[in-house]
């Protein structure tokens with residue numbers, strides 16, 4: 001790890017000011033991605049701005065017909081929240097699949113969404129449920145937020161404060177784990193909303209999380225695994241690496257989508 | 267250098283540290299509490315697990331400065347004097363360790379599992395919950411057995427969990 005200066009933010013305004021005034025700053029949330037990256041010297045910020053002491057940005061609430069989750073809510077808090085479990089069980093289930101128990105005690109939803117790892121779980125839930133990412137500056141629809149591999153719409157001095165997930169009629173997630181890292185080799189999130197159907201895929205996209213419109217069309221007739229019989233996703237443009245070829249991932253998308261639909265019906 | 271203070275195994279400690287100091291380094295090098303191990307340093311193996319405000323955390327993936335004011339229990343804080351914690355006793359009894367390198371993290375994780383899931387743990391639950399802990403030599407069978415037995419004994423010992431936190 002290269003040397004840096006540690007700054008503890010006591011509020012969001014102060015954190016924003018620090019981001020604006022310090023040389024080469026980086027926010028620290030759960031540290032479960034940033035610290036390993038700094039150890040590998042893949043990141044070497046001059047200043048760390050720690051969000052952990054800021055109060056009131058980890059709350060989980062039901063507001064109207066949306067579950068609103070504070071950026072600093074830990075994965076374990078989302079997984080165990082009665083509000084999430086009752087309103088969007090698939091989201092609680094997804095949070096409980098991230099990493100291991102100790103990682104879930106530290107890692108945050110804001111950190112995961114800001115990081116936009118192509119194999120991370122939360123981006124699939126955000127895109128699949130049509131979530132809104134709320135920042136210190138604006139509200140960004142999930143469809144506009146995830147820009148590519150580790151790329152988001154966030155500006156340098158912008159902080160995610162909350163994520164708002166509209167409650168779906170039905171939702172399900174299925175994750176096929178990478179046997180080594182336990183991240184998603186492929187993960188599919190499906191949701192039936194009053195106005196639309198969404199199918200979001202993580203782990204497989206050449207440029208991160210994406211929607212499968214052909215599956216969404218087919219599911220309009222009936223929101224059931226059978227509706228996807230015979231449908232496939234082209235391997236063209238999908239990620240391929242030592243863990244699985246693009247063709248293998250294309251196949252897994254179909255399998256995971258069906259299993260997510262089965263889970264959504266339970 | 268910035269200062270950090272926290273309560274470790276019931277004792278208030280304070281030190282000036284380089285911001286890069288990891289929580290595990292702080293225990294091992296500043297406090298000389300070398301029971302917490304570093305197996306991988308990449309957040310995979312769980313040898314460094316301690317309890318922060320009652321929850322299992324990988325201390326290799328944490329900056330000491332981020333834990334100002336925290337209440338921490340390391341493996342050294344589990345036993346009551348010379349009397350082993352029921353989970354430590356269960357690892358001894360069921361041969362849950364061989365070289366012992368992973369053991370502090372296994373035991374801290376095990377106590378955390380009991381805190382969250384109670385005293386009657388199914389074998390499958392224990393295996394799932396050990397996702398973030400790697401053992402290179404004992405093999406997991408005896409570790410799983412030890413955790414199941416230790417969990418039950420923690421219930422009998424009555425409040426042993428609380429005493430440890």
Ligand SMILES: Cc1cc2nc3c(=O)[nH]c(=O)nc-3n(C[C@H](O)[C@H](O)[C@H](O)COP(=O)(O)OP(=O)(O)OC[C@H]3O[C@@H](n4cnc5c(N)ncnc54)[C@H](O)[C@@H]3O)c2cc1C
Pocket residue numbers: 026027028029030031032033034035036071072097098099100103106107108109110111112114115117119120121122154158159160161181182183184308309310
């Ligand atoms: C062993 C292990 C296994 C894992 N397995 C999985 C898995 O299966 N699935 C999965 O999805 N993830 C997994 N992760 C990653 C984990 O979920 C991380 O917690 C997450 O990716 C980052 O969240 P964090 O709070 O730790 O963020 P940090 O590491 O603190 O920060 C990550 C990035 O986000 C930025 N950031 C943080 N908070 C904000 C904010 N509020 N606004 C703007 N930017 C912000 C930081 O500056 C940094 O660039 C794993 C991690 C480990 C160590």
Ligand code: FES
Pocket residue numbers: 303304305306307308309310311312313314315324325326327
């Ligand atoms: S040393 Fe911390 S997880 Fe391996």
Ligand code: FES
Pocket residue numbers: 362363364365366367368369400401402403404
């Ligand atoms: S006892 Fe040797 S690594 Fe687990």
